[in-house]
Amino acid sequence: MTEAVTNTGGDWLRLIVGLILVLIFSQLNALFLVWLERKVAGHIQLRYGPMEVGPHGLLQTIVDGIKLVGKELITPFKADKKLFVIAPVLVFMPVLVPFLVLPFGPELIIRDMNVGLLLIFAFSTFSVLAILVGGWASNNKYALLGAIRSVAQNVAYEIPLLLSVMSVVLMVHSFKFSELVMAQQRIWFIFLQPVAAIIYFICATAETNRAPFDIPEAESELVAGFHTEYSGMRFGLFFLAEYTNMFIVCAVATSLFLGGWHGPFGFSLGIPGVVWFLAKTYFLLFVLMWFRWTFPRVRFDQLMNFSWKVLIPLSMLNLLVTALVLKFV
Amino acid sequence: MGRGGVYPRPLITRCKRHPKEKSLSQVKENRTRGEIRPVLAQRYADGWGVGAKRGRLQPSASPPFAATRRQVSVEKPMSQYPERLILNVGPQHPSTHGVLRVVVELEGEVVVRCTPDIGYLHRGIEKLMEARTYQQCLPLTDRIDYLAGSANNLGFVLAVEKLLGVEVPPRARYIRVIIAEMTRIASHLFWLGTHAHDLGAMTPLFYAFREREQLMDLFEAVAGGRLFPCYFRIGGLARDLPDGWTTEVREFCRTFPDKMKDYETLLTRNPIWIRRTRDVGVLTVDEVLDYGLSGPVARGSGIAWDVRRADPYCGYEEFDFVVPVGQNGDTYDRYLVRLEEMRQSCRIIEQALDRLPEGDIAVDDPTITYPKKTDVYTRIESLIQHFLLVEEGIRVPEGEVFHHTEAPKGELAFFIVSDGTSRPFRVRARTPSFVNLQVLSKLAEGRLLADLIALIGTIDIVLADVDR
Numbered sequence: 001m002t003e004a005v006t007n008t009g010g011d012w013l014r015l016i017v018g019l020i021l022v023l024i025f026s027q028l029n030a031l032f033l034v035w036l037e038r039k040v041a042g043h044i045q046l047r048y049g050p051m052e053v054g055p056h057g058l059l060q061t062i063v064d065g066i067k068l069v070g071k072e073l074i075t076p077f078k079a080d081k082k083l084f085v086i087a088p089v090l091v092f093m094p095v096l097v098p099f100l101v102l103p104f105g106p107e108l109i110i111r112d113m114n115v116g117l118l119l120i121f122a123f124s125t126f127s128v129l130a131i132l133v134g135g136w137a138s139n140n141k142y143a144l145l146g147a148i149r150s151v152a153q154n155v156a157y158e159i160p161l162l163l164s165v166m167s168v169v170l171m172v173h174s175f176k177f178s179e180l181v182m183a184q185q186r187i188w189f190i191f192l193q194p195v196a197a198i199i200y201f202i203c204a205t206a207e208t209n210r211a212p213f214d215i216p217e218a219e220s221e222l223v224a225g226f227h228t229e230y231s232g233m234r235f236g237l238f239f240l241a242e243y244t245n246m247f248i249v250c251a252v253a254t255s256l257f258l259g260g261w262h263g264p265f266g267f268s269l270g271i272p273g274v275v276w277f278l279a280k281t282y283f284l285l286f287v288l289m290w291f292r293w294t295f296p297r298v299r300f301d302q303l304m305n306f307s308w309k310v311l312i313p314l315s316m317l318n319l320l321v322t323a324l325v326l327k328f329v
Numbered sequence: 330m331g332r333g334g335v336y337p338r339p340l341i342t343r344c345k346r347h348p349k350e351k352s353l354s355q356v357k358e359n360r361t362r363g364e365i366r367p368v369l370a371q372r373y374a375d376g377w378g379v380g381a382k383r384g385r386l387q388p389s390a391s392p393p394f395a396a397t398r399r400q401v402s403v404e405k406p407m408s409q410y411p412e413r414l415i416l417n418v419g420p421q422h423p424s425t426h427g428v429l430r431v432v433v434e435l436e437g438e439v440v441v442r443c444t445p446d447i448g449y450l451h452r453g454i455e456k457l458m459e460a461r462t463y464q465q466c467l468p469l470t471d472r473i474d475y476l477a478g479s480a481n482n483l484g485f486v487l488a489v490e491k492l493l494g495v496e497v498p499p500r501a502r503y504i505r506v507i508i509a510e511m512t513r514i515a516s517h518l519f520w521l522g523t524h525a526h527d528l529g530a531m532t533p534l535f536y537a538f539r540e541r542e543q544l545m546d547l548f549e550a551v552a553g554g555r556l557f558p559c560y561f562r563i564g565g566l567a568r569d570l571p572d573g574w575t576t577e578v579r580e581f582c583r584t585f586p587d588k589m590k591d592y593e594t595l596l597t598r599n600p601i602w603i604r605r606t607r608d609v610g611v612l613t614v615d616e617v618l619d620y621g622l623s624g625p626v627a628r629g630s631g632i633a634w635d636v637r638r639a640d641p642y643c644g645y646e647e648f649d650f651v652v653p654v655g656q657n658g659d660t661y662d663r664y665l666v667r668l669e670e671m672r673q674s675c676r677i678i679e680q681a682l683d684r685l686p687e688g689d690i691a692v693d694d695p696t697i698t699y700p701k702k703t704d705v706y707t708r709i710e711s712l713i714q715h716f717l718l719v720e721e722g723i724r725v726p727e728g729e730v731f732h733h734t735e736a737p738k739g740e741l742a743f744f745i746v747s748d749g750t751s752r753p754f755r756v757r758a759r760t761p762s763f764v765n766l767q768v769l770s771k772l773a774e775g776r777l778l779a780d781l782i783a784l785i786g787t788i789d790i791v792l793a794d795v796d797r
Contacts, residue, residue: 045535141416145438145778211529212601220424220527221782296601297529299779300438
């Protein structure tokens with residue numbers, strides 16, 4: 001199985017088909033997630049959410065997308081025009097790359113690189129740059145504050161995120177997704193590394209700027225944060241990138257801690273791996289949405305304190321304990 | 330000078346500290362939290378208390394690095410602080426509760442100075458009243474605090490009745506209490522939803538509005554209006570209660586405490602909520618008295634001042650209810666105080682429904698009360714009476730009157746000067762939001778921008794109430 005996955009070096013056809021699939025999947029997924037978020041929000045808040053377009057409003061986001069495309073792209077007076085235009089592109093391009101290495105199923109990895117995990121984190125960090133550029137170029141104080149917050153937050157949460165991932169990598173001795181997932185055939189890493197799993201999920205929430213860590217776009221404080229001045233499809237790109245990012249962090253969480261395409265404790269129950277993978281990922285996405293509609297927002301200094309004073313020491317300790325246990329047990 | 334001169338651009342290149350300015354840590358002067366004097370913090374002996382609940386919570390963490398108040402020299406012009414950023418929060422902003430504009434000077438995220446700018450919703454209600462008969466003034470009072478229309482009606486009606494020297498029949502009095510307390514619940518529910526929303530919890534808003542909607546329907550049933558019921562009249566009520574209305578109110582009172590548990594589950598014990606509200610915006614007793622604050626803002630600091638208890642009107646002395654007070658005077662205490670006030674209002678409504686007498690709903694005085702419609706059509710005297718009341722209005726004896734009531738947001742007082750005609754010579758409305766808003770800059774300075782938003786919410790302002 002592993003050979004089949006890795007023996008794709010010269011398979012150009014597979015790569016091209018994969019890229020097209022990634023493009024289609026990432027778009028559809030983002031549209032679906034926006035719909036899902038509105039539905040989840042609705043049902044938590046005693047409403048139905050979108051109901052009008054399509055069955056249970058399924059086509060609502062497509063219609064909204066068409067509306068966004070049709071809208072005028074406003075560039076504010078005195079904005080840095082080049083950067084202002086580049087930022088939404090910059091935010092959306094890197095979120096496509098991680099799909100190349102995500103292990104959807106035993107046969108469904110487009111490129112199983114030996115630095116797969118690193119690639120994902122390298123590219124997902126890229127979105128901070130786009131947010132900074134967008135916030136800066138808007139020439140809007142709210143946008144600037146949002147961008148500053150975003151940078152500070154991402155720097156703070158990247159560290160515990162990587163440290164928690166590191167403890168899993170130590171156990172498997174690999175950055176390769178296929179090997180990371182294969183190592184969990186018997187028992188998922190969430191049972192062996194519960195602390196790392198929790199830290200990862202908290203940091204992932206913060207990395208994707210989701211509530212309760214949504215301070216870069218805290219709408220009650222900063223109106224809309226870094227994308228205050230964006231309209232039309234430029235705003236739409238920020239929006240889609242956010243939801244695609246959510247999918248990526250949840251997919252990584254699934255492959256690192258929830259056994260990827262494996263069923264629980266080696267029982268696959270005859271369900272294909274890709275279904276297991278997507279089911280677990282969408283469950284985590286649902287949890288993210290659940291967070292958002294349940295928790296109040298933390299304050300900026302509390303957010304920072306939580307990362308530097310709690311998460312980073314804890315994840316370091318976890319890494320240390322993992323290393324010691326692996327060495328001596 | 331272009332716009333750039335008025336609103337300096339927040340460029341990072343400008344962020345050099347002025348040589349004369351001390352560093353942030355030097356300027357920082359910790360302001361110790363004032364203690365609340367136990368003498369004034371009268372707690373009721375029955376053991377209920379916000380403090381009792383507080384005791385079970387974790388001790389508060391030390392104040393965050395920037396969240397301590399600092400002394401800021403206000404004399405220096407802005408040009409001497411090149412690293413500061415002026416941010417106009419409002420008048421169009423998601424969480425300024427209307428059209429409040431707050432000019433905020435920021436150093437990083439820290440608010441060093443904040444200046445509320447009011448008047449965007451000024452409609453000149455006090456002046457408009459001078460050209461209207463007393464009955465015509467009533468619908469204007471609805472619009473003073475548009476979230477608590479009946480509470481304003483009550484304040485105005487009671488003031489005029491005091492000047493007239495009439496007392497309404499007991500049934501009208503009880504119905505007024507019921508409606509006023511329902512208004513209090515509705516107003517507090519709106520506050521709860523928006524306050525939670527300001528702090529990022531979006532769901533309580535919908536729960537709170539579910540119950541508020543029930544109340545609005547009940548207002549509609551009794552008065553026809555939802556936000557502006559205008560149900561009270563000088564000398565009584567507009568009409569009697571519709572059939573079955575009391576049963577529905579009883580049903581609301583029965584289910585409401587259970588539904589409040591929904592909000593409590595989402596907020597009261599939530600660690601994020603506690604961290605966002607505890608020790609934020611602490612008001613000492615002295616500060617409350619100096620600023621003349623009232624309502625839940627004052628009671629949150631432990632001052633048991635409730636006009637319903639301190640200077641009863643409408644027969645509030647007959648009801649058994651508790652005036653909840655806080656202990657620490659912070660945002661969390663004010664939150665708990667308002668929640669408990671809703672429960673107490675429920676108790677008052679239930680008691681009033683139990684004792685609701687039969688009888689007239691307005692004083693039997695032809696110079697004040699409109700005649701029955703059937704009489705107007707059949708009796709000439711009634712027709713003349715109706716005509717005179719509409720054309721000329723109620724003649725109020727010469728004099729001046731001050732009457733204060735406990736509106737949901739604090740002490741609402743009307744001062745009316747009458748020159749003996751049917752139109753007021755001068756009306757002055759002392760509205761709670763206007764007075765309470767003063768303290769915003771004191772609370773917000775030295776704290777983070779996110780706290781400013783929380784503080785606007787905790788004062789519970791309505792801009793219509795501020796500007797009138």
